[in-house]
Amino acid sequence: MVDLKVDIGKLHLKNPVMTASGTFGYGMEYSDFIDISRIGGIIVKGTTLRKREGNPYPRMKETASGMLNAVGLQNKGIDYFIEHIYPQLTNVDTNIIVNVSGSTIDEYVKTAEKLNYLEKIPAIELNISCPNVKEGGMLFGTSCTAANEVVDKVRRVYKNVLIVKLSPNVTDISEIAKAVEDAGADAISLINTVLGMAIDAETRKPCLSTVTGGLSGPAIKPLALRMVWETARAVKIPVIGMGGIMNAADAIEFMLAGASAVEVGTANFIDPTVTIKIIEGIEDYLCRHGFSSVSEIVGALETL
Amino acid sequence: MKKLILDLILKKNIRLNEQVHLLIFSSEQSLPKILPGQFVQVKIDDSPATFLRRPFSVNFVDGENNELWLLIQIVGAGTLKLSETSPGASVNMILPLGNSFTFPDKKDEKILLVGGGSGIAPLLFWGSCLRKADFNPEFLIGARSRAYLVELKEFEKYGKVFITTEDGSEGEKGFVTDHSIFKERKFDRIYSCGPTPMMKAVGAYAIKNNTFCEVSLENTMGCGIGACLCCVTDTTAGRVCVCTEGTVFNIAKLKW
Structure with a gap:
């Protein structure tokens, strides 16, 4: 038996596989297909202080080996989450992590503050990287000063594990990562979607109502892998890797590049059981290669 | 209704015209109860161009023969590939999805x-x-x-x-x-x-x-199960997913 347990600071995961925010609803959407408590952690849909309707339809376009989305953080707001959704999640025997977003620092702070009091939410993932909102979102994640400031302000009020989700839409990811680490983040997750665009030549119109959107799926995996590798070398805090993970081999590659855990996103849409297959695949890999613990492969990339 | 992921076997692929094929599937295990108006999410293949599943309304359910019919119109790479599927092939589907049409109250309704x-x-x-x-x-x-x-x-x-x-x-x-x-x-x-x-x-x-x-409604979908929030339409109850709140809507609820 290999040990799949991973610690992200004070956050204890039964295995390193989590679900990426916005791709797994609140978990219940998948409970017909799998026992969701087997997943290491479920990162629920991006939550903001107030209700957001998101962007108008169309807000998704399939592209080569991926998809562009411009959902725009549609959610019913933190109070609705606490009152109506949280009670349904308290029986799920795994880590429920809330992805927090905002247009202003004040919104991030107030939302995070409210989550302090939920016993079954051991961590939040601060989303400073959403490319699909007009204000805030990615703006906080593309400048070291802004990233440092928002993380610092949230850190002052949030007592549990603070994960910060970074945007790939920057020149030097390691600089942003260091700014976030300095501000007191417990972990970094990356990458959020890559800003992209699709056009319908026949109609000469953009495919998304917002013109641009966030690209996810295997199309972005090499980019994500490189950024996770760069980030893991730049900071001391744990890194959670994501971006186009479709199977166990992909997940293992991220861990070899330095990720302590991974998030699976777009793959959930195609195969709702994929997280379980990835967990089992990692276990199988560790057995085959004679590792006794998954932590042994974190950053175990060898040189040529 | 519990959603299932099933491998169905394509029994017949009937070309009805240059754009439309009738695909008749059967299943080794008995099909779950499917309501009129519900849809399935079909996996095309693993190729880069047809990456996501494709939603199709259920055209007919033949309970006696355990058959599921899909009527597909070739509109892009996914439907083209599906139209080229040979009988005997296994096709993966998530079903049943979405809500259903509402039965009338009285037998003599027009x-x-x-x-x-x-x-x-x-x-x-x-x-x-x-x-x-x-x-x-x-x-x-x-x-x-x-x-x-x-x-x-x-x-x-x-x-x-x-x-x-x-x-x-x-x-x-x-x-x-x-x-x-x-x-x-x-x-x-x-x-x-x-x-x-x-x-x-x-x-x-x-x-x-x-x-x-x-x-x-027939909006473009990502997941078909209410997770990705891509297939939304505007209703009197706000912006909702067509895949879970629909695909059937009372016209009075749509903001058209």
Whole structure:
């Protein structure tokens, strides 16, 4: 038996596989297909202080080996989450992590503050990287000063594990990562979607109502892998890797590049059981290669 | 209803015209209960161009033979590949998904099912269910021309069929809403599926005449199970997922 347990600071995961925010609803959407408590952690849909309707339809376009989305953080707001959704999640025997977003620092702070009091939410993932909102979102994640400031302000009020989700839409990811680490983040997750665009030549119109959107799926995996590798070398805090993970081999590659855990996103849409297959695949890999613990492969990339 | 991921076997692939194929699937295990108006999410293959699953309305369920019918129109790479699938192939689907059409209250209600293009797909199954429950549905089917009219014989098993074609090559000339049936008759319930402009026109007629009307929407979907929030439409209850709150909506709830 290999040990799949991973610690992200004070956050204890039964295995390193989590679900990426916005791709797994609140978990219940998948409970017909799998026992969701087997997943290491479920990162629920991006939550903001107030209700957001998101962007108008169309807000998704399939592209080569991926998809562009411009959902725009549609959610019913933190109070609705606490009152109506949280009670349904308290029986799920795994880590429920809330992805927090905002247009202003004040919104991030107030939302995070409210989550302090939920016993079954051991961590939040601060989303400073959403490319699909007009204000805030990615703006906080593309400048070291802004990233440092928002993380610092949230850190002052949030007592549990603070994960910060970074945007790939920057020149030097390691600089942003260091700014976030300095501000007191417990972990970094990356990458959020890559800003992209699709056009319908026949109609000469953009495919998304917002013109641009966030690209996810295997199309972005090499980019994500490189950024996770760069980030893991730049900071001391744990890194959670994501971006186009479709199977166990992909997940293992991220861990070899330095990720302590991974998030699976777009793959959930195609195969709702994929997280379980990835967990089992990692276990199988560790057995085959004679590792006794998954932590042994974190950053175990060898040189040529 | 519990959603399942099933591998179905393609039994028959029938080319109905240059754009439309009828795919008849069977399953080794018995199919779950599927309601009229529900859809399935079909995995195409693992190729980069057809990456996501594709949603299709259930065209018909043959309970006796444990068969599921999908009527597919070739509109892109995914539907093209599916149309080229050979009998015997295994096709992975998530089902059943979405809500369903609402049954009428009284057996003597005048019921019209209005379909256009491949939007007729769910109306065959719905018509069969209505007939089985002793209702008397009638069908109004619109197409570009005679060549694009499909499954007419199937529809005729469950009720009278009226036709419009844009070029007048079959039935009355014009769009479905131009059909004389709307001037001559009153209906208690109208159910519609087809191109959005057609459903909007049918919906406008229903609202004007204070007629109950449900339409089945066909928005582009990512997951089909309410997780990705991509297939939204605006309703009186806000912006909602078509895959879980629909695909069937009462016209009064849509902000069209």
